Amino acid sequence: DTAVSQTPKYLVTQMGNDKSIKCEQNLGHDTMYWYKQDSKKFLKIMFSYNNKELIINETVPNRFSPKSPDKAHLNLHINSLELGDSAVYFCASSQAGTGGDTQYFGPGTRLTVL
Amino acid sequence: DAKTTQPTSMDCAEGRAANLPCNHSTISGNEYVYWYRQIHSQGPQYIIHGLKNNETNEMASLIITEDRKSSTLILPHATLRDTAVYYCIVKGGTASKLTFGTGTRLQVTL
Numbered sequence: 001d002t003a004v005s006q007t008p009k010y011l012v013t014q015m016g017n018d019k020s021i022k023c024e025q026n027l028g029h030d031t032m033y034w035y036k037q038d039s040k041k042f043l044k045i046m047f048s049y050n051n052k053e054l055i056i057n058e059t060v061p062n063r064f065s066p067k068s069p070d071k072a073h074l075n076l077h078i079n080s081l082e083l084g085d086s087a088v089y090f091c092a093s094s095q096a097g098t099g100g101d102t103q104y105f106g107p108g109t110r111l112t113v114l
Numbered sequence: 115d116a117k118t119t120q121p122t123s124m125d126c127a128e129g130r131a132a133n134l135p136c137n138h139s140t141i142s143g144n145e146y147v148y149w150y151r152q153i154h155s156q157g158p159q160y161i162i163h164g165l166k167n168n169e170t171n172e173m174a175s176l177i178i179t180e181d182r183k184s185s186t187l188i189l190p191h192a193t194l195r196d197t198a199v200y201y202c203i204v205k206g207g208t209a210s211k212l213t214f215g216t217g218t219r220l221q222v223t224l
Contacts, residue, residue: 096208105157
């Protein structure tokens with residue numbers, strides 16, 4: 001019973017293509033996130049949704065568009081893929097409460113753009 | 115969110131306690147100290163967090179100094195599977211981002 005799951009695990013595609021990565025959480029959390037880890041291993045926030053509403057939007061090219069059909073899902077669509085988009089993308093979720101809101105991460109999607 | 119400073123790398127013998135320090139001298143009153151680790155290229159794994167009291171769970175203990183300017187993560191009996199990059203993160207507010215630094219690469223050896 002995976003808490004935060006992502007599909008696909010690996011994605012290899014050509015430059016210029018459009019692709020989507022899906023994320024689902026079964027923890028009942030109301031906030032979901034997308035992080036990107038580049039080749040130098042730096043992990044950075046990209047987006048965050050709370051109850052399907054965008055609340056964090058870091059400086060990310062508008063080729064990246066998150067979509068949250070419901071609280072349990074946050075998908076990432078990427079248009080016109082570029083070589084520099086190659087990275088590992090992690091989804092996470094959290095639930096606000098007393099004592100902080102711990103984020104739980106998915107296993108990641110390794111995107112390779114050729 | 116406050117910035118943290120951690121040693122780049124540490125070694126620990128298997129079976130011994132691993133003590134990972136973190137400085138966060140600019141932490142604010144409502145900010146928590148979180149610890150995560152990343153094993154190879156897996157997703158970051160939550161370990162423990164605290165506000166001002168020391169905390170313990172099945173994975174580790176977190177010791178926070180009284181002035182809250184530094185903390186130590188303790189893995190009481192390190193195993194080879196604890197080899198990972200450990201991140202100390204200070205975070206305030208709900209639904210806010212985790213700002214990952216470069217972390218401490220812990221190598222557990224036989």
